[in-house]
Amino acid sequence: MSDPRDIPVPIELRAPRGAVVMEIVWSDGLTTTFSHRLLRAFCPCAYCQGHQGPIQWSETAPADDVLIDEIEEVGLYALRLGWADGHTTGIYSFRFLRELAALAELPVEEAKTRSFGR
Numbered sequence: 001m002s003d004p005r006d007i008p009v010p011i012e013l014r015a016p017r018g019a020v021v022m023e024i025v026w027s028d029g030l031t032t033t034f035s036h037r038l039l040r041a042f043c044p045c046a047y048c049q050g051h052q053g054p055i056q057w058s059e060t061a062p063a064d065d066v067l068i069d070e071i072e073e074v075g076l077y078a079l080r081l082g083w084a085d086g087h088t089t090g091i092y093s094f095r096f097l098r099e100l101a102a103l104a105e106l107p108v109e110e111a112k113t114r115s116f117g118r
């Protein structure tokens with residue numbers, strides 16, 4: 001098992017109300033930018049994923065950008081994102097967010113083919 005303290009943590013979050021991207025500055029100096037659409041589509045919650053396999057682009061996700069209403073830190077390992085469409089159960093671990101960042105530049109059709117372990 002890897003030491004959880006080795007995982008970079010967000011030191012700054014930028015998600016201005018009305019914006020369609022969220023930016024995270026990490027403790028190791030990296031800055032990642034996520035479109036809201038990507039974050040919403042890869043919501044890791046049981047409702048969106050509907051199974052216990054890898055985390056994939058959710059078929060239940062709205063087709064358009066959804067605004068973020070609230071961001072809450074969960075313990076020392078994750079962020080809970082509350083969306084303007086009323087969906088508030090997605091808990092995104094820091095480790096998952098770092099993996100998801102690799103998809104930020106991909107076209108949607110390409111991102112839809114990717115998946116992540118839990």
Ligand SMILES: [Zn+2]
Binds near residue numbers: 043044046048049087
């Ligand atoms: Zn969800």
